[in-house]
Amino acid sequence: MSDHSIHTKPKNGHQLSLLSEFGTDPGSLSAKTYIPKNFSRNGALVVVLHGSNQSADSYNIGSGWSALADECGIALLFPGQRSTNNAIGSFNWFESDDFLRGGGEPLSIHQMITEVVDDHGVDPSRIFITGLSAGGAMTAVMLATYPEVFAGGAIIAGLPYRSADTLMEAFFRMQGYGGPSDRKLEAFVREASEFDGSWPTISVWHGSNDGTVDSSNAASIVRQWQSVHNVEGLPTRVETVDGFPRRVWCNADGQEVIEEYIIEGMGHGTPISAGGNDGLGEEGEYMLEVGISSTRHIADFWGLTAGARGRTGTQRIFFP
Template identity: 75%
Template sequence: MPIPSDTHGSLAELHGFGTDPGALSAETYIPENFPKNGPLVVVLHGSTQSPESYDLGSGWSTLADECGIALLFPGQRNSNNALGSFNWFKSGDIHRDRGEPLSICQMIKQVVDDHAVDPSRIFITGMSSGGAMTSVMLATYPEVFAGGAIIAGLPYRSAENLMEALVRMKGYGGPSDRTLDAHVRDASDFRGRWPTISVWHGGSDKTVDSSNADSIVRQWQKIHDVEGPPTRVEKVDGFPHKVWCDDTGRAVIEEYMITDMGHGTPISAEGAEGLGEASKFMLEVGISSTRHIAKFWGLTQ
């Protein structure tokens, strides 16, 4: 039996979720209106952030109250990474059944068991190092997730040490498209229906170059059998939006490039539909990535 949770503000700490080889923390938000067989969204914070600060900025718990969504917030410890970043580039933390990915998977299982989550409606999102770890989770445990959203992140196994990570973040070098595709296919034995992919990036990001967004799209195009130009190109809330649909018409990859935005999560905090709160790396640009991601996953109307 798991140890009872301790409440800290709006998030509750999750204990006893497994062996936790990545030595991560875990917090949850389960709204009062969460239904049996409801969905779960896993939310990964960025460097120098905490689960609480990322939730406040992104507005996920507010949306969870609106729509009856369970939330899980894995947290990094400074003892693992001085900047509080998920270790998306370390060999011990980028493979299935090891390190941080296994810890996150153990957390998910505990929340699914504790709250009767629908295992076919589990999603994951993250920003910066959390976005890069989202890439890791989607590749290493594709059977767990129906969809993922990578914000200001990088492709899976684009770097495998700190020096490579710093170079890739600036948009230099990196594996070929063929190698990136092979990395995902080799990360597990999965050959079923792959998770859908939502990619968000600032066009003026000086921390993680926006070329990484295009690399993420290309990493998943062949996986989803949607190589080539997008099915449609449009503007949403004034920003370029590309969508790739499979041969059934289902949208399987989307990309938002937020023109002139720097490094961070796009939010829209104003008005009746406003979510979140602007702060460092939580950038008020007039489009809520949280709302649009949830809509892409079919969690909102």
């Protein structure tokens, strides 16, 4: 195991480590990790991408990922943007140098993942990625450009892969205007790599009242990946989870490959539920207390909490 980490301690007491070496870093990003004491070799890794005007530490505190890591024994990697790359700390998901495989920010994140996998003996078949806003859009970039790396991804208040190629287009897409056709969006994913295997599962979360990234982007993300997973049309079923609708698309083998939560009345941010025995995270800017923990339910979807809890008491509607 290489030894090149420096420890920092955020407010909630969970200690993150700065990953100081992880390859050539063409995107000039930073990286922090959280490896809980109960992590065992061949455990899972979750990559967590913060949103604009956030940091790895602030997003960890708000979302509760390190608390869940302690529960479930999973490793965490937090890529971080630098102000020298983007004035408000956004990942550059709309820049051609940063949305293609083999260069820029995607390659930096891939190099971080490779380092953490090697350092800690992570199971390469159990690597997942999630992010909020610009981090959600970069999550879409990573899922498209390096699909062989990830078993699943969760996009929160994000945008489809290659929905914008310039900063001006990015602003328009964030407001729900224009954008490539569904056929083109599917083609972008398929052309982003030479992958020919089982695609990552996709979890999509968005607030219905999001004034920063219009919720129409959530539907576009779902349609982009429906085509890739060959699960077009109506959802296989709709459930009510913690009072909110969960739409699920299953493939021919019955595997859940896409889920979508639209949180009624919520603005721009990550849905959290901080209270109670299952509570995670802390309410704050872009960390919105709405009574459902996206962190916990995303981990459920990925099978990281198997045996710890389940979706009991959900109401389900099945479609033919």
